[in-house]
Amino acid sequence: MNKQLTVPTAQPFAYSFNPAHTALVVIDMQRDFVEPGGFGASLGNDVTRLQAIIPAVRAMLDAWRAVGGTVLHTREAHAPDLSDCPPAKRLRGKPSMRIGDAGPMGRILIAGEPGAEIVPELAPLPGELVVDKPGKGMFYGTPVDALLRERGITHLLFMGVTTEVCVQTSMREANDRGYECLIVEDGTESYFPSYKVATLSMLTAQGAIVGWSATTAEIQQALQG
Ligand code: C5J
Numbered sequence: 001m002n003k004q005l006t007v008p009t010a011q012p013f014a015y016s017f018n019p020a021h022t023a024l025v026v027i028d029m030q031r032d033f034v035e036p037g038g039f040g041a042s043l044g045n046d047v048t049r050l051q052a053i054i055p056a057v058r059a060m061l062d063a064w065r066a067v068g069g070t071v072l073h074t075r076e077a078h079a080p081d082l083s084d085c086p087p088a089k090r091l092r093g094k095p096s097m098r099i100g101d102a103g104p105m106g107r108i109l110i111a112g113e114p115g116a117e118i119v120p121e122l123a124p125l126p127g128e129l130v131v132d133k134p135g136k137g138m139f140y141g142t143p144v145d146a147l148l149r150e151r152g153i154t155h156l157l158f159m160g161v162t163t164e165v166c167v168q169t170s171m172r173e174a175n176d177r178g179y180e181c182l183i184v185e186d187g188t189e190s191y192f193p194s195y196k197v198a199t200l201s202m203l204t205a206q207g208a209i210v211g212w213s214a215t216t217a218e219i220q221q222a223l224q225g
Contacts, residue, residue: 027160032115077111084134137169159187181211
């Protein structure tokens with residue numbers, strides 16, 4: 001679909017985008033963060049909060065695929081030799097549960113391990129972009145900027161987990177690079193409800209200082225004209 005659309009009820013004011021120049025970005029919907037018995041759950045987090053957004057993310061993906069929009073999936077995943085995981089990252093958190101250690105679903109956050117895969121309900125389709133990222137943000141140490149620019153992408157719709165860590169970092173990095181960003185309110189979640197609320201508020205404050213927010217229903221309504 002190549003035409004200018006508007007979400008009039010987006011926060012903090014109307015958001016305009018052309019699907020031909022917009023990518024739907026799904027951040028880190030990986031088994032280790034989302035599924036019971038994974039890394040996130042073993043750290044004591046309530047993963048049912050994250051699991052609950054899968055239907056909304058899937059519905060948005062279906063609507064986006066139907067208009068032929070670009071889709072980018074990211075995974076927080078490191079090389080098996082950990083050459084892209086600095087001690088400053090690896091040595092944080094629980095000493096018994098570090099990146100690269102054996103976890104409930106294979107080595108934690110290592111590319112190719114079962115836990116690092118995207119949940120089956122949201123599995124990428126052939127032709128969609130899938131990028132492993134060593135940082136919280138999707139631009140650090142990845143070809144994401146080049147991949148988006150070579151497709152003429154200027155606008156990004158963000159979904160995924162967790163709102164205040166990898167989604168927020170990626171959206172801030174994108175905003176600094178000149179992309180017009182929107183976060184999909186019911187397509188993102190945190191283990192900590194108050195962090196999600198605070199993040200949505202921070203991102204859209206001061207006249208969309210980082211970007212806009214809207215619900216899947218509002219975006220789907222725009223897509224349906
Ligand atoms: C993500 C994390 N994906 N919370 N990672 O947000 O460590």
